[in-house]
Amino acid sequence: MVRADFDRNLEELEAELLLLGEMVEKAIVKSMDALERRDLTLAYEVVVEDDLIDEKRFELEERCIDLIATQQPLAVDLRTLLAVLHIAVELERMGDYAEGIGKICMIIGDDEPVETPKQLPQMARMGVTMLRRSLKSLMDRDTDLANDVWDSDDEVDALYDGVCRQIFLDMGQHPKTIEAATHFLWVAHDLERIADRATNIAERVIFVVTGRIGRYKRPSEETG
Amino acid sequence: MQDLDPILQTRGLSVYYDAKKAVTDVDLDMARNRITAIIGPSGCGKSTLLRCFNRMNDLIPSARVEGQVLFDGLDLYGHDVDPTEIRYEIGMVFQRPNPFPKSIYDNVAFGPRINGFQGDISELVERSLVRAALWDEVKDRLKASALSLSGGQQQRLCIARALAVEPRVILMDEPCSALDPIATLAIEELMRELSEDYSIVIVTHNMQQAARVSHYTAFLMVEEARVGFLVEFGESRQIFTNPKDERTEAYITGRFG
Numbered sequence: 001m002v003r004a005d006f007d008r009n010l011e012e013l014e015a016e017l018l019l020l021g022e023m024v025e026k027a028i029v030k031s032m033d034a035l036e037r038r039d040l041t042l043a044y045e046v047v048v049e050d051d052l053i054d055e056k057r058f059e060l061e062e063r064c065i066d067l068i069a070t071q072q073p074l075a076v077d078l079r080t081l082l083a084v085l086h087i088a089v090e091l092e093r094m095g096d097y098a099e100g101i102g103k104i105c106m107i108i109g110d111d112e113p114v115e116t117p118k119q120l121p122q123m124a125r126m127g128v129t130m131l132r133r134s135l136k137s138l139m140d141r142d143t144d145l146a147n148d149v150w151d152s153d154d155e156v157d158a159l160y161d162g163v164c165r166q167i168f169l170d171m172g173q174h175p176k177t178i179e180a181a182t183h184f185l186w187v188a189h190d191l192e193r194i195a196d197r198a199t200n201i202a203e204r205v206i207f208v209v210t211g212r213i214g215r216y217k218r219p220s221e222e223t224g
Numbered sequence: 225m226q227d228l229d230p231i232l233q234t235r236g237l238s239v240y241y242d243a244k245k246a247v248t249d250v251d252l253d254m255a256r257n258r259i260t261a262i263i264g265p266s267g268c269g270k271s272t273l274l275r276c277f278n279r280m281n282d283l284i285p286s287a288r289v290e291g292q293v294l295f296d297g298l299d300l301y302g303h304d305v306d307p308t309e310i311r312y313e314i315g316m317v318f319q320r321p322n323p324f325p326k327s328i329y330d331n332v333a334f335g336p337r338i339n340g341f342q343g344d345i346s347e348l349v350e351r352s353l354v355r356a357a358l359w360d361e362v363k364d365r366l367k368a369s370a371l372s373l374s375g376g377q378q379q380r381l382c383i384a385r386a387l388a389v390e391p392r393v394i395l396m397d398e399p400c401s402a403l404d405p406i407a408t409l410a411i412e413e414l415m416r417e418l419s420e421d422y423s424i425v426i427v428t429h430n431m432q433q434a435a436r437v438s439h440y441t442a443f444l445m446v447e448e449a450r451v452g453f454l455v456e457f458g459e460s461r462q463i464f465t466n467p468k469d470e471r472t473e474a475y476i477t478g479r480f481g
Contacts, residue, residue: 003478072432074464074476211466 020056021135027098032124038110046102053095060088083204090197097190104183114180119163123191130198137205146202156195163188231256231423236291246272247452259424261438268444269452270427278314279307315386319398321378323370331370335389356384376407396426412437435464443472
């Protein structure tokens, strides 16, 4: 095999990207845990640990730039490096949403018990699953799996619409909870964005495999 | 890929050196006023293919050509075609700069003089040197020996010499392989400028160069059973970001063989 060193570098890069994905996944899970248990220490941890996610993203960016500059990648190598660059940014932004949820936990505090809308943990679980599957689709270069990630976003959107409606209803019925409910709206928004970012990762996977850039359409959508 | 306006076309082109095949059944269109790069591993027949375009292979006694090379529809290997005349229309620049051991001026004036050029030859020399982006560097020493120039300047002089006979196509066989990176970039810049008025076909080992400079790229390969066959042709941006054939992919990502 020629270019063994470059191949090793690419493998390491993807392993580091997976690591970033795991850090983000933990941040999301932890932020929701903190929200449900009103655990301010845990929430604070999520906020502080977001710096590590940011650093990891910059580290990945630097490695990509080094490889582009020194190896002059072409074809699938070029697409892979560009995708890693892009996905690192998507992951870092997902981390920011988790941090946002952590900050909201700290604002809500632990003194006033307001029930967390039940759709929120459900949205978080789906977002995490989409994140995991999007990265798996990258590792396996599996466009079918990437398509599935894309499709599952509709379910998250439906949950988001539902939780927004419910929160507005609650606001009308219990004006005292308006402030807390507004915070939950923000959490719902962050979770909805996390799922969107996972679909962006899936789009990059399609790009790596097929070279097609832009919003992905299933073949059936194109022939219509 | 957009429909391309071809100036040169090969149809079922094969080339033999004695009984040994060097190019196998190539169908390829080269676009007018564009740069077409021919890439491929050593021994894939790319230089042999290039030499068919102005019948330089005629100078190799053992070489034999089958199939057609069409130049604006004219069969270059037709019975009534004079290869010398073809070479004025389709000029060539070689791997190593090969100026004549004469003055800079005489190098450029050489072809037109042989052709019996009747116009203002000094004006033609100047125009050719300007087009080859060499004028400013040599205008004060046109009588100096061409061999006193640097390698990059010599190569641009060879391009000026080719331009002086007013060709329509310029063939380049590894034109930068003997040049340093700066001189290489100067030639590449020049090629892009020239492609507004000339059709250029370049053979290069340097894939980055093909990616930087060419509009279209043809990838030739050699296998045990077949030599010098076309694997893939397309717009360079497609070939270098998303080649269709996995053999092209393997070659341009450096994982060939």
